[in-house]
Amino acid sequence: MSIDPSSIPNFGGQPEPEPAGPSGPVLPDQDLVKQLLEQMELKYVVDEEGDLAAPWEQFRTYFMFRGEEEQQVFSVRTFYDRPHGIEVKPQLLEVIDDWNRRTLWPKVYSHTNDDGTVRLIGEAQMLIGTGVSLEHFVSSTVSWVRASIEFDRWLIEQLGLETDAESGDDEKPGDDEV
Template identity: 75%
Template structure:
């Protein structure tokens, strides 16, 4: 191809209109995944597992609206193992795209982990992209829990 030849891809079909995801769309995705879910007292949608919960939280207004998907892992860790725990989750964060995991210190001196990923949805997103992302985020949250148990050697 010469340097003055312009390549212009030809669309094979009309692109789908973007959608602005909402809680009902996430519920549909969770139904398709055959997952149990609920809505807490604050109106937040969540899917529970034995050792963690994944929340789907819509934040912001109009064009700045974000969907934050957060996994709250229930296993508590003593503050004394924070350095080791940080080494392990840093390894996860370097090697994976999501969820990004961080520690949260509780008043009783224990640490718990939170995994998080966000997507800007205010102007709309491709439905296909949103569905595949949401499924991937849930699967990755489950995989992190399994991986963490393997790394720490405890259930």
């Protein structure tokens, strides 16, 4: 199965063309995601656990398949690398609660490390075990990537973090290692 390059939505806000491909359900796999990332001109790596990851300057987005057969789930999970001190966790929780109320994805939550630093994680999931339409899979994956980028920009604005916001380096993944 392949994705028609004209079907890949761009990141510039243009209307999204219809994908050409199978009319029935498809079972997405890692090769399909690689093809989609390549057509979106996003660099990616495969980590030591076999998951695909697109690294940006301040975050990494993983594309993972979990579960067995009819219960298989496709998950797009973004790990935001910017560390926050434990003292600002109440403010972070208030901000991410606001995001989660206003948006469908990614749903964002916090993780506190043993050293007291707080990091944020965003996630969206799709049940794919019985197959999904190619159009739905492509548009959802692209939307989730866009939303992950948008969350980082939004967080910078909400918290008044000017670092990284002006550089514009978060548009596409770079050569950062995961």
